Amino acid sequence: MPPHRRIKASKMTPAPEWARRSDDSVSNTSCDAPQRPPAGAKRDCGNLDMRIARDGTWYYKGSPIGRKELVCLFASVLKREEDGSYMLETPVERGRIEVEDAPFIAVEMVWRDCECGGAVRQCLSFRTNCDEVVPANADHPIRVQLCPRTREPRPYIMVRPGLEAKINRAVFYEMVALAVTETVDGRELMGVWSEGVFFPIDEAVADPVLAAE
Structure with a gap:
């Protein structure tokens, strides 16, 4: 038998750095993978093609959103920024x-006499088009522009901080009927009481204008 010969291995090229990393390191690194935002940060989607019209109708890409459940879902994550802009935020x-x-x-408006604050007094509550019931009080003031x-x-x-509901015409008529x-501050004002807070509507000397938008 011929004598055994040692075969000299060819010089191998060192493995690239990425191949020498641990499995976890490789699985979390990809040139094509999007960079994750820092922990706790939210992805900013910019301007969404969504609009709330003056009559309260929500539109997406120019078409009205017909499902009330979907509108209420969007409304639940609506917030207002310090600059006055409106954001949907998850x-x-x-x-x-x-x-x-x-x-x-x-x-819709409901009024009743209740024993809030230890005394019997008038309380007004409003229902929004998203079926959220809001009591008129110091935390939810009524304002008339x-x-x-x-x-x-x-x-x-005011429904939530920075988010208001416009009182429709029929409800405004009902509210004015309760005005005193x-x-x-030395001025005669016409307004309504709710939970011990007086909300002015107009000067008492002026002819009341009831044609709310």
């Missing part, structure tokens, strides 16, 4: 939407 992402007036509409030229009122109630005159 735990992982956020995007800006357009709101023509107020994001909600107050479509008057046109400086025509004095036409535009009434609103009070003297505030």
